[in-house]
């Protein structure tokens with residue numbers, strides 16, 4: 001399998017919606033929201049493409065004011081999960097953020113979404129806090145963050 005990651009175009013919208021719906025069902029973003037991610041200057045969408053088909057999607061928002069990039073959604077179609085596509089998408093999002101001068105990345109993951117939380121932890125994200133009632137049906141979320149400017153730095157802590 002040769003997977004290529006590229007910035008999504010407007011004509012990818014049906015394939016993106018198909019991927020989103022297959023992964024998130026009733027919790028998928030609406031088409032209008034995905035459309036906004038595609039056209040707004042402060043956001044971008046990446047697709048993972050195998051031959052001609054979209055097998056994964058990542059949607060991101062950039063806050064230059066806060067110097068923070070938020071990965072709003074990562075989705076890999078069922079039969080392609082567990083093969084490194086999600087990790088490749090996350091790495092590509094981070095490269096795209098860095099091109100825009102952003103080195104602090106954030107995301108949310110449902111408390112019970114073990115696979116997603118493991119994926120983010122193994123990509124260097126840390127759990128910062130939990131958010132109650134973040135998703136539908138009262139499901140809570142972890143708020144996770146990765147700050148590449150802190151990587152490898154020692155922080156002095158004074159204990160009194």
Ligand SMILES: CC(C)(COP(=O)(O)OP(=O)(O)OC[C@H]1O[C@@H](n2cnc3c(N)ncnc32)[C@H](O)[C@@H]1OP(=O)(O)O)[C@@H](O)C(=O)NCCC(=O)NCCS
Nearest residue numbers: 023074075076081082083084085086087109116118119122
């Ligand atoms: C979460 C998701 C994006 C991860 O993408 P993926 O391509 O399956 O993940 P990868 O193959 O890159 O694996 C990354 C990590 O996930 C974990 N993982 C992968 N397959 C797993 C499985 N079947 N069971 C448990 N953990 C698994 C592993 O810890 C792996 O880390 P490793 O490098 O230490 O092995 C994907 O599973 C998905 O689309 N899920 C449905 C939608 C979703 O929940 N998105 C996240 C919303 S916050």
